[in-house]
Amino acid sequence: MSLEEQIYIRKSCRKYLDDEIDMNIIHDFMKSAKPLDDDLKYHYEIFEKDEVKVRNRWSAPYYLALFCDKKEISKVNVGFVFQQLSLFLQSHGIGSCWDGLDSVKGKKPVILIAFGKSNEMTREISSFKRKSLDKISDFEDERLRPAQLAPSAINLQPWYFRHADEVFDVYQVRQNVLKRKIVKKWNPIDVGIALAHMYVANEEKFEFYIKSDFDKLDGYIYIGSIKI
Numbered sequence: 001m002s003l004e005e006q007i008y009i010r011k012s013c014r015k016y017l018d019d020e021i022d023m024n025i026i027h028d029f030m031k032s033a034k035p036l037d038d039d040l041k042y043h044y045e046i047f048e049k050d051e052v053k054v055r056n057r058w059s060a061p062y063y064l065a066l067f068c069d070k071k072e073i074s075k076v077n078v079g080f081v082f083q084q085l086s087l088f089l090q091s092h093g094i095g096s097c098w099d100g101l102d103s104v105k106g107k108k109p110v111i112l113i114a115f116g117k118s119n120e121m122t123r124e125i126s127s128f129k130r131k132s133l134d135k136i137s138d139f140e141d142e143r144l145r146p147a148q149l150a151p152s153a154i155n156l157q158p159w160y161f162r163h164a165d166e167v168f169d170v171y172q173v174r175q176n177v178l179k180r181k182i183v184k185k186w187n188p189i190d191v192g193i194a195l196a197h198m199y200v201a202n203e204e205k206f207e208f209y210i211k212s213d214f215d216k217l218d219g220y221i222y223i224g225s226i227k228i
């Protein structure tokens with residue numbers, strides 16, 4: 001199955017087997033993962049469960065800790081790059097779950113991804129709980145289906161796509177004060193994850209760039225524009 005096909009059957013995996021994984025599968029894939037921009041730097045480290053402070057009610061045998069600088073666009077890029085990896089792992093029988101709650105002693109990653117072999121990482125399309133297409137764009141557009149199905153922190157789906165000539169301008173929803181406290185640091189990662197789905201589904205044509213003369217929208221933060 002292709003990475004694109006994984007978008008329509010994936011789910012966050014919270015039940016793992018203890019099987020060992022050869023981490024070269026990750027290191028090899030990461031050589032070909034596409035960043036939003038080559039200048040955006042990131043790195044990752046892999047930890048085993050006993051090195052992780054687990055706060056979720058479930059745990060996994062392995063955790064990826066993801067690192068980048070503090071810029072919002074760097075976090076968007078981390079979501080973009082590592083959602084490609086998540087889809088790839090799933091196509092090899094390895095489930096994963098973005099993990100904002102757990103932490104690694106002595107390290108300051110922007111986020112973790114829990115992963116491990118699993119038999120419970122797929123589902124029917126009918127069981128996705130997502131905003132309708134007309135809520136994530138200025139008008140309903142089937143081409144946005146891959147973004148619609150993307151995972152996000154507490155399933156907030158904080159992305160908005162505005163049609164602009166031949167491209168989409170991509171915005172992050174500005175959260176109210178209450179939600180902002182909880183999810184602010186994760187929202188740029190969420191937007192990057194949605195962009196990863198748009199890339200995987202349009203690999204040949206996908207381009208990302210940042211306009212200097214973008215339209216300001218009330219209640220939204222401009223992230224960049226995509227051509228698909």
Ligand SMILES: Cc1cc2nc3c(=O)[nH]c(=O)nc-3n(C[C@H](O)[C@H](O)[C@H](O)COP(=O)(O)O)c2cc1C
Nearest residue numbers: 011012056098099100101151152153154155186189
């Ligand atoms: C940035 C981010 C952080 C997340 N953190 C957690 C977490 O700490 N615990 C958890 O169980 N799920 C976590 N999730 C998974 C979301 O709850 C899940 O993606 C969302 O509810 C949609 O469900 P689905 O991924 O199965 O489609 C996180 C997802 C994202 C994108």
